[in-house]
Amino acid sequence: MSANREQVSQDDRDRQEKEQPRRRQARGERRIAQLLEAAATVFTTTGYTAASTNAIAREAGVSPGTLYQFFPNKEAIAIELGDRLMHELREMYGEALAPVDPMTPLEEAVGAAVDRFIAFNCEHPVFFSLMHGPDIPGRMAEAHDALHATLLSRIEGLLSSFLPDAAPADLNRTAHMCLGLYKAGLELVLAHEGAERDAYVEELKNALIRYLDPLAGDRPGHPGAPGTAP
Amino acid sequence: MSANREQVSQDDRDRQEKEQPRRRQARGERRIAQLLEAAATVFTTTGYTAASTNAIAREAGVSPGTLYQFFPNKEAIAIELGDRLMHELREMYGEALAPVDPMTPLEEAVGAAVDRFIAFNCEHPVFFSLMHGPDIPGRMAEAHDALHATLLSRIEGLLSSFLPDAAPADLNRTAHMCLGLYKAGLELVLAHEGAERDAYVEELKNALIRYLDPLAGDRPGHPGAPGTAP
């Protein structure tokens, strides 16, 4: 996508009639990054709904028109921001959010996943704004939904190694619950600092582990749900 | 603008049906109810941020000027709405959200509380909008915080009978977690219908029960935390 930028050479200057993705200059790429960074700041500060495109442009130190050279509207910014965030997340932690070694105890796997996610969120506070549904139903829907879908599929991936026998519908529901629980916990984590924050991180892990543990049934490395022992 | 904000919502609360029986009060009360109902509709439909005072007035069938005769600004409407909602909740279910009989098993108590809450939410869809803070920090903060504080104290009340030995800080943290979990679950419940909705209700109960169970330690009527069984 950005690797073959140089290939666009002289001889196609004539036959380039209307094909859309026009050449992008390095400066433009920089501007886009700048704008996304500014958008992240503004979204984080004021929330998506109240974030104005002019405010984003101002924060980025460019004119409103410049913003619209790269993004057709506010939602497109959110979408691209979400995409890049997911991309980075994938690059950092791979496809599965956690080691897929089936012998890893649930506790450890969830703990690691939560730690990573929390760290990622602290590094990228926008993620939180983007993850939270929009105040207004229908707005920001696309950006939010795309993010959600990606996150859900990753969580399903993580869960499937612990719940190999779950029906797809159940797996999906469990993933939704986990994401919901995580979002709720994250909100609390971000709302506190220091030791209290750490305490909330522990509670979040506990909530997830306890919720999942009974579902993880008979699995190698699983000590067994309470009461299922002979 | 901000000077008489608490005056109003506080006044309203205090002078209800006291003082001389003025005939304008009856009309005023009706207007307020009308406006709050309209606000509930509009908040639910469009969210707090996007709800315009003009839209609320229109929905209530009055002029914008009339609205501002009863509420100094948009947030005051949300605050009063939250107050009334909490009032009604209190009237319906008493102070404790659930029977305080200490012998009630946790499972039953949580299940009942969740059922009641869900029912209440379905009856008053605004509740959800008000509970979910707006995506904009600072806006609607007062309304949201007041609601939260009340809910938290009620949850603490419920929890304290199950966690009698918990330190206040821990109790508070646990209440925060429970509220967060509940909000997360509620979002999922409201996003689905029919059997799937019921399934999410069950999952929500499970999540809460499993989260709380180990904390409920040695309590009469408690089967014991995992690992404490003989």
Next chain:
Amino acid sequence: MSANREQVSQDDRDRQEKEQPRRRQARGERRIAQLLEAAATVFTTTGYTAASTNAIAREAGVSPGTLYQFFPNKEAIAIELGDRLMHELREMYGEALAPVDPMTPLEEAVGAAVDRFIAFNCEHPVFFSLMHGPDIPGRMAEAHDALHATLLSRIEGLLSSFLPDAAPADLNRTAHMCLGLYKAGLELVLAHEGAERDAYVEELKNALIRYLDPLAGDRPGHPGAPGTAP
């Protein structure tokens, strides 16, 4: 519409829930007239497309918001302007644009109609902007089409007494031609002054009369088309 304004009395203040056409105050009626006058000026000066709502508001001496209290958008202004213009035209000259006495010679009838129309246009220069199709297809369509339809039906009314035997489709086509010829002539008339303008008025009458004369076939008071005499 404005006669029963007073009827709206106390006792319906309660039952007025959502019915739309709200009471309009005298001040508002004045503002509307003011705004339409300003719009007429601006449309005439700059044309519909380039006329900005802000410019109209400025010309009317009010804020942009005030304009939008009375008109939902720019086109609505054009539509209302057109409606009022047609209303006035009808009030001034009745439904038929010209005396329907079938014995009136074509020449006289057309001459009178043109004179009236020209006079009306000179008094209301916006009429010209409104009548001319928009530069941009699709924009201003409603206002323009409404005006056109009304004008056409009036022209058909006038023509039908001279062309009693014409098929509807032919009558319609002839009316279209007359309107087109009139618009073309009007443009030239308005572009000149003094004697030259008068000359163009004469030419316009000639063009219309000569175009229509052969169509008016055997009619009482008609001298007969060239060459049809025995």
Next chain:
Amino acid sequence: MSANREQVSQDDRDRQEKEQPRRRQARGERRIAQLLEAAATVFTTTGYTAASTNAIAREAGVSPGTLYQFFPNKEAIAIELGDRLMHELREMYGEALAPVDPMTPLEEAVGAAVDRFIAFNCEHPVFFSLMHGPDIPGRMAEAHDALHATLLSRIEGLLSSFLPDAAPADLNRTAHMCLGLYKAGLELVLAHEGAERDAYVEELKNALIRYLDPLAGDRPGHPGAPGTAP
């Protein structure tokens, strides 16, 4: 900005294929043709006023900067477009729009001229946009006026063979009328299709012929004005 406006369009006209055979000229000519074609498309689609230079550049497959390398502003494009159109018209039908044989009956001459004009318009739909002045006085004025002047002089040429005795002022006025009538008719013609379109073409011819016939007085090949028959 306005200083070098006529420089450009005049330069363009003057240096066509003169001077040294530079290779860049070929490319430039191609670019200009490309841009004018794109402009024609956009003008036709959206009208002159709403046509954006960016849209024209996009349609032409070049960057906005390139457009401004060949045209100093939007109006210059319209002017050049009009010039080329007139040039082509002249090349196709010669200087006089119609055979100057004085014996040709008026009916035939007008019919032929209209047919040719209509055909030309159908081939070059922009012509219509350019001929109809924009609804905004002052904008596009130069392009529009240049076109008009050329057309008028050609129509005068055609008329002079039928109205040899007319005073210059009368001839000019008649030409204006003919052009106006033609534009009005053309609008109707283009607004219809199939048989209805043909019917309008006939009506347009009729209108012109009947308008001109009495003016063509005693001319060889003229059957005589009404009432001059024996």
Next chain:
DNA sequence: GATGAATGAGGATTCATTCAT
């Protein structure tokens, strides 16, 4: 020449809030 980036004033429209009646 050619490109894409940059501009910034201006467009339509909205909205919380205040005011005159």
Next chain:
DNA sequence: TATGAATGAATCCTCATTCAT
């Protein structure tokens, strides 16, 4: 009280034009 009118800054977005590369 109640109303509808009034405000004006702010919103998103566009566009003719210029600039750096």
